Amino acid sequence: MLSLPDEMIPMVAPFAPAFRKRVWERAKLLVVGAILVPGQHTVASVLRVMGRGNDRHFQNFHRVLNRDRWASRALS
Numbered sequence: 001m002l003s004l005p006d007e008m009i010p011m012v013a014p015f016a017p018a019f020r021k022r023v024w025e026r027a028k029l030l031v032v033g034a035i036l037v038p039g040q041h042t043v044a045s046v047l048r049v050m051g052r053g054n055d056r057h058f059q060n061f062h063r064v065l066n067r068d069r070w071a072s073r074a075l076s
Contacts, residue, residue: 034046037049
């Protein structure tokens with residue numbers, strides 16, 4: 001579970017309604033990592049910058065974007 005500093009919550013909170021509650025924890029990590037990662041914004045690079053590069057279940061983060069239901073238009 002990713003705990004965010006108080007200053008960062010207003011930046012990522014608008015994305016929460018676009019995801020199911022269970023998926024939001026992984027999506028939150030991806031959103032924060034996408035803000036922080038330099039260079040190419042791939043799931044692998046986001047996980048590395050967030051310290052999860054060796055996560056045994058990295059495929060679950062890929063599924064946030066390619067299998068789970070989320071509202072891309074709502075996010076835009």
